[in-house]
Amino acid sequence: MLVLAIAFWAGIGTLRDFDIWWHLAAGKEIVETAIIPRTDHWSHTVDGKPWFAHEWLAEIFFYGVWRAAGENGLLVWKALMGLFTLMTLGRLFALADPRRGLGHIAGLLAATVCVHYHLLERPHMFTNLFLALEVLALEEWSRGGRDRLGWLPPLFLLWANLHGGVVIGLAVLAMYGLGIALDAAAGREGSASALRRLVRIGALCLAACLFNPRGLWLLVYPLKYAGHGTLAAEITEWTSPDFREFRPMEGLLLALAALALFARFGARPSEALFVLAGLHLFLQSKRNIVFVALFLLPVAVDRLARLSAGWRLSGAFERTARAGGGGLVLAAFVFALSCHVVFVQQPRISPGYFPDETVEYLRSRAPGEVRMLNEFVFGGYFIWKLQGRHRVFIDSRTDMYFDENVFAEYLAVFKLAMGWRLVLDKRKIDLCVFELGHPLSTVLATTGQWRQVHRDASSEVWERLRPATGGSS
């Protein structure tokens, strides 16, 4: 309970994510128009092109929370989602270590590192929690415990309207099926009936997923971008983890490796499948760190619990876990802290983190007066704050921009690749907004055709000295 309380407290943090803003804008629009947007009208580059707010329910929810409790409400929601995910993982680990000894507490600490790494005010928090719930239900059932698989189809119905990660949920079901088949091949009994049951539940979950405003498209759409090299290489959170910067995670992987080496209990094929899948997903993209918690840690907890059985330290944890009343204390703490954050504290936004002064500058320009090229991360913030006064070049709805080649044009300018000036001319850009100190600043100054018209602690704005003529320069 102490770990969970600290995790909740640390999980609140400050608002640091740029994507939340366009989700809020989408939520506001859906609430006000009672229509889910199907085309873009926030950008001048893909204006009128198809864009479907497939996370529409999450966006309505975010907007509701923001209306009710402001930015701090979103932070508390995020911390609560992290807490619920950790609590679910705690239940999952308890299946492997029922006495809740050293294995359980070590697993919970490691899970905290994993869950907190990508703890943001975004719809994927639903996926993290729902994945944990799904794996818990599957593990309880596969270990002969309570059968809560019947809850999965309604969970998938909700999930499909909250976040595209529902596809991963289906993949997990498929992996469990494969795991059962592998265990059956290795001689485990009762696998055939289990597999039949899982196939039936899987079919229901799949059907439930189709109950969303875009139907089958929702399931196909994430696959289209899953293996795309450019997106994976250019968007920081999708990149492979850099272990020189990511020391706690390297420590965790080394600890898991040591456990795998020294615990010597062997593994069932299904366990190995999950371990390898979790590791693969994480090595491919650091935002997949939650799969380490979901797929690797339960096996590790099991091994550590067996290894540490009889250790004095493990016994101490077991005795602590048996002490009652912790749940009530935790609930009281969470409630009190949430109330304090929402009702007493000022909005927890790091000063200078978001380009507020630049927004003020842009507001000072007449609506539609300028065509802006903005830094990718600023897009969502401008959409929310400028409310259509100036439309953006790009924001983090990457899939849409990628299809229309806008992402490539953006990269050409911001990486100063060949043809960067042609992009500015072709798009008739007369205002460039980017993070303070970006190399583009030096280049624009050198050309003699641009002048800096605004600069603050986070960003700078450059304006073209003469109007763009269109075509090539």
Add this chain to the structure above:
Amino acid sequence: MSDLRPAAEGSAGKPAASALPGLREVLLALFFLGSLTPVVDYDVWLHLAAGREMWSKAQVLSVDVFSHTVPGEAWVYHEWLAAVVSYGLWLLGGVNALVVFKAVMMTASMGVLLATFAVRGHGRGAPALVGLMAAAVSANNVALERPHLFTILFLNLFVYWLNRQRYRGMPLPWGMAVIAALWANLHGGFVLGLLAFGPFLVEDLWHLVRRRGPVDGQDEALAVSRLRERILRTALVLAACVFATLANPYGVETLLYPLQYASPSPFMRQIEEWASPNFQRQIVLEAVLLVLVAVGVFSKAPVGLADGIFAMASVHLILTGVRNSFLVGSFLGPALVSHVAACLEQPSWGGRLRRKLERFDSGTFGPLLALAVLLGGTVALTGTPRVAPGRFPEGAVRFLERQRPPGRLFNDYDFGGYLMFHLPAYPVFVDGRVDVYSKHSAFADFLSVWHLSADWERVLERRGVRIALLEQRQSLAALLGASPNWQEVFRDDVAVIFLKR
């Protein structure tokens, strides 16, 4: 005492020799042929330039003579002997000789690794093949014509001798000290060789501590006595190796030099080969690591302390530096084969697979491999120069040689070594010797220009730069192209040259 004791060759004794070449030899031959790849590495030229300098002046370099930013700066060129060897090879057969040398060294390293597998009782069959393939594909990352080739071979040799002592009871040869002396003059990776003693020493000491107290019986007393002897021998050979590494032109500085890589500096973070592996691109390396994990989680066999330490150290080194991926073979390989063998003993199909592969992998060593080396080597040596097309600024160098514009040069970091060798008339701004440049403001100045900081023009002015030779897609090329003060005078698919107006 031994956790995974050496097994007999094959479960049913040594398999009968077959007329077929062993799979190991086929793999080694393929590996040799696959290693005859063209030169792609930029630093190769740096070493050739240094080798030429030492060859012509008959003295070891101790200061920089190639740059205009740090001329005369102290330079601990711990790889001086490798540079001399490289240049000698280049004189003999051009870049193709370097390519063949690379393939021979890499193949020899894999051969030594196989010998290590053999001393652990798994020299043939499925475990050896899995170990060899994992080592080969991981080492492919660093199959470059550079001094670290010596480290890969010598490290595998050290690991072989240490395993041979551990599993076959043969004492460590004193010749290791000679190799250590040579190694310290060839590449900074000799430190890995010294570190390789550590896990074995720790394991033996651990066993000795556990056996402290009254000894039961003659056998036990003999075992403890042998353990003590082994520890003493290991410690003495290690001491001799450490002492031998001091036999180099820079003395103790050579020993201290590799330590700077223990905690990466901000400058090192700029260098791709020191980066953490990008598993989106390093798919093969990831697959190998996943195989290792799979073996780890499946195997019920106990893991020796030495193998455990090697495994943890390698995982750490590989995750934090893609250039360390060859450690999959050197440090992880020997333990891997033992555990693959253990895994294959568990299911019934495992035993069948192992026996089949052993039958197929029972040919006599050599003829095919020798033929591959002979034919491949000859073809590679006599063919056109094996240099990767579109990689090096050949056209730009020809242009500068022809035009001879006045002024100092600002060059792309990657091109530095190539220019040192092919364009000695123009000292470079920077090259792959980050350790030399980062001691002073030269590297900071380079980064300042490279990252297009606001004072880029002042830096170039202060350094007297009037020529810029860049990779044609670099941001800096866009900046100079946009500047009225610079004029583009040359461009091809590789490089672009700007002159100050």
